[in-house]
Amino acid sequence: MHQHTPSHFSVLLVEDDERTSAFLADNLAADGFSVAVATAAGEAVRQTEVRKPDLILLDLSLEQSSGLDVLDTIRCADGLASRIDPATPVIVLSGRVGEADRVRGFDRGVDDYVTKPFSYNELLGRMRAVLRRCSVRSERGVVRVGELTLDPMTRQVRLAGKPLHLSVKEFALLHHLSGDPTRVYPKADLLREVWGYLALGSTRTVDAHACRLRKKLSGTGRPFVLNVRGVGYRLTEGL
Incomplete structure (x- = not known):
């Protein structure tokens, strides 16, 4: 039966x-x-x-x-x-x-x-x-970090309920960082895992995208993407 x-x-x-x-x-x-x-x-x-x-x-x-x-x-x-x-x-x-x-x-x-x-x-x-x-x-895997929400299936991002428009790589970088908001991701790892490049390449690509991402996420006046000098990047809850 x-x-x-x-x-x-x-x-x-x-x-x-x-x-x-x-x-x-x-x-x-x-x-x-x-x-x-x-x-x-x-x-x-x-x-x-x-x-x-x-x-x-x-x-x-x-x-x-x-x-x-x-x-x-x-x-x-x-x-x-x-x-x-x-x-x-x-x-x-x-x-x-x-x-x-x-x-x-x-x-x-x-x-x-x-x-x-x-x-x-x-x-x-x-x-x-x-x-x-x-x-x-x-x-469907929606991720929430403070006032930030990401939907990886629709590529929609909202900050404090308002939609944000990100490029494909900006979204991919943000989604990767959101996997563990407490972790500092080394730039070489981000270059390899988000862009698919070997870690031998320049990490300026990561810096440029992270900078644009920080500007787009600055609408609340609080940081979401932190640059840990000499190491890489991590997310915060914008506190």
């Missing part, structure tokens, strides 16, 4: 075995999930961009590539140009039962690891547990 899921969660099932895919898609739909199916890595990435699923069930043994390639694409996304939320929860489905395989999966960022063959009811329970832990995604 199916237990109807009270929420309208969407699931992307990445599975190239037709029988497994049909079995899961039918049962998940009967349990109240909105289900989309992808059979290859490229299709999985495209559907993640378009559908923005609440949860991904990912088979590691795809015909033309490893499911880990899909996982890496998701976890390395900036949430901006790619339109993929890097925090999208992922449950791996795999016939690899070794401890080393499971540890490798968790190290790459999976939220749970289910080995084949599996019990559907156990999988359903694990899915619900992951969705509960990731319930913060009901706001």
Whole structure:
């Protein structure tokens, strides 16, 4: 007997075995999930961009590539140009039962690891547990730092309720800094992680964007982006 899921969660099932895919898609739909199916890595990435699923069930043994390639694409996304939320929860489905395989999966960022063959009811329970832990995604990853709010899916920024217009890189820099407002991010790390440059390059690019960002965030008369001399930048709550 199916237990109807009270929420309208969407699931992307990445599975190239037709029988497994049909079995899961039918049962998940009967349990109240909105289900989309992808059979290859490229299709999985495209559907993640378009559908923005609440949860991904990912088979590691795809015909033309490893499911880990899909996982890496998701976890390395900036949430901006790619339109993929890097925090999208992922449950791996795999016939690899070794401890080393499971540890490798968790190290790459999976939220749970289910080995084949599996019990559907156990999988359903694990899915619900992951969705509960990731319930913060009901706001699609909106970040709040004091009076500042950022929505990585729509690229909207508001300061004290008023919209701000930022360039793509200004938003990417602000979003990266907001990941841990208490942390000082070295300039070389920002250059590499936001711009994709090796740390050998000049950090003047970071300084220029941070300066413009500070000016745009100065509407309340209080600083949000602090320059820690000789180190890098961090966010404050504008206090």
